[in-house]
Amino acid sequence: MSIIVTGGDGYIGWPTALRVAARTDERVVIVDNLARRKWVEEVGSRSAVPVAGIDERLDAAREVHGLGNLSFVEGDLTERSFVDELLQVHEPSTILHVAAQPSAPYANMNGERANYTQHNNMQATRNLAFGLAENDMTDTHLVETTTTGVYGAPEFPIPEGGAVMENEGERDEVPFPAMAGSWYHMTKSHDAANLRLAHGQFDIPISDVRTAITYGTETEETRVDDRLKTRVDFDYYFGVVAHRFAAQAVAGYPLTVYGKGLQRKPFISLEDAVEGLARLATMDPDDRPDGHVVYNQVTRPIAIVELAETIQAAGEDLDLDVEVTHVENPRDEDEEHEMEIENDRYMELIGEQAMTWREGASDVLESLTRYRETITDHEDRFLPAALQDEAE
Numbered sequence: 053m054s055i056i057v058t059g060g061d062g063y064i065g066w067p068t069a070l071r072v073a074a075r076t077d078e079r080v081v082i083v084d085n086l087a088r089r090k091w092v093e094e095v096g097s098r099s100a101v102p103v104a105g106i107d108e109r110l111d112a113a114r115e116v117h118g119l120g121n122l123s124f125v126e127g128d129l130t131e132r133s134f135v136d137e138l139l140q141v142h143e144p145s146t147i148l149h150v151a152a153q154p155s156a157p158y159a160n161m162n163g164e165r166a167n168y169t170q171h172n173n174m175q176a177t178r179n180l181a182f183g184l185a186e187n188d189m190t191d192t193h194l195v196e197t198t199t200t201g202v203y204g205a206p207e208f209p210i211p212e213g214g215a216v217m218e219n220e221g222e223r224d225e226v227p228f229p230a231m232a233g234s235w236y237h238m239t240k241s242h243d244a245a246n247l248r249l250a251h252g253q254f255d256i257p258i259s260d261v262r263t264a265i266t267y268g269t270e271t272e273e274t275r276v277d278d279r280l281k282t283r284v285d286f287d288y289y290f291g292v293v294a295h296r297f298a299a300q301a302v303a304g305y306p307l308t309v310y311g312k313g314l315q316r317k318p319f320i321s322l323e324d325a326v327e328g329l330a331r332l333a334t335m336d337p338d339d340r341p342d343g344h345v346v347y348n349q350v351t352r353p354i355a356i357v358e359l360a361e362t363i364q365a366a367g368e369d370l371d372l373d374v375e376v377t378h379v380e381n382p383r384d385e386d387e388e389h390e391m392e393i394e395n396d397r398y399m400e401l402i403g404e405q406a407m408t409w410r411e412g413a414s415d416v417l418e419s420l421t422r423y424r425e426t427i428t429d430h431e432d433r434f435l436p437a438a439l440q441d442e443a444e
């Protein structure tokens with residue numbers, strides 16, 4: 053038996069694999085096609101934090117944390133024959149499916165990238181679901197990091213899962229509609245629907261983990277050795293807003309808030325995200341909630357302008373002079389949307405939050421100051437060309 057972590061070379065997958073391996077005697081198999089490394093190169097950027105090669109990462113995990121049960125298989129999950137062989141050889145008790153092309157701006161760049169993203173993400177998920185069903189592995193727990201982006205920005209508190217719909221006086225709970233706002237986010241809306249169907253048709257236990265925007269440069273396991281660090285991107289395409297702002301602060305570049313910045317977005321620290329996935333991977337099947345379960349993997353919504361101001365305040369402690377500026381919003385969104393989102397099930401899963409956003413902001417800034425040179429060398433990657441003049 054084993055636990056498979058797809059996307060285990062990526063930002064969330066790598067620290068997750070480390071934590072899962074530390075908590076289990078089963079073999080933990082990382083599966084990745086190393087595509088993220090290429091995508092970031094393709095857009096002319098690089099991770100602020102240098103990322104060791106996968107073999108060096110595994111050697112360090114063994115030396116530093118004694119993780120002899122962690123291994124790596126290179127392969128593309130869109131290939132069904134590869135997925136079948138993977139499942140037959142490793143017989144997973146759980147699959148943490150963390151692999152995806154996760155960038156909305158990258159997917160939205162043009163039709164070719166949108167096609168690539170939709171094919172990549174949805175085909176990989178279908179291959180895993182059908183692979184389990186057709187190899188008689190329907191007891192395997194399939195966990196996927198989808199995204200809170202599937203909810204869009206509704207004018208009511210977002211439930212943790214379905215929504216109640218009412219028509220002509222009758223009410224029913226229905227799967228939440230696909231309100232995703234990008235070609236990438238829509239892959240996760242479709243995945244969420246397909247996961248629900250896979251549970252209905254094959255009876256596979258499914259955890260649909262709707263991951264929020266994840267911030268943080270370190271977890272307990274990555275802090276102790278440079279070879280164990282996870283990637284932290286800061287460019288327009290692959291840097292999440294919290295990391296982009298932190299990198300801008302470190303480079304002495306104004307923090308570019310899109311539009312008014314009053315829109316609240318859901319966030320979670322890397323530490324809290326990894327903890328929930330590790331608990332799901334190592335959970336006793338008898339303790340698992342039945343069937344198909346949705347978790348809102350979020351600790352709290354934060355307004356974009358608050359995000360920037362917190363980085364500004366954290367920057368003062370490090371003697372960074374941080375300016376916040378507003379630029380024209382390249383996204384089509386309500387700039388005052390006050391998101392509310394339920395997360396009781398996820399909070400019960402992790403117990404308590406490891407760090408607040410204020411603590412997280414200091415941690416990210418402190419880490420990134422070590423890599424100032426890489427960031428300033430690529431500061432033309434913070435914004436798309438059309439917005440650069442405005443910010444300067």
Ligand SMILES: NC(=O)c1ccc[n+]([C@@H]2O[C@H](COP(=O)([O-])OP(=O)(O)OC[C@H]3O[C@@H](n4cnc5c(N)ncnc54)[C@H](O)[C@@H]3O)[C@@H](O)[C@H]2O)c1
Pocket residue numbers: 058059060061062063064065083084085086087088089127128129130149150151152153154172176197198199200263264265266267292
């Ligand atoms: N980081 C966030 O803020 C965030 C927010 C919401 C949801 N998510 C979701 O969490 C997951 C992890 O995100 P991340 O930020 O770590 O992304 P990432 O790009 O760093 O990691 C994904 C990994 O999957 C691999 N991969 C992609 N397609 C593959 C394929 N066909 N076969 C094998 N490997 C493949 C990539 O090489 C990469 O290493 C994704 O599913 C993403 O959609 C992330």
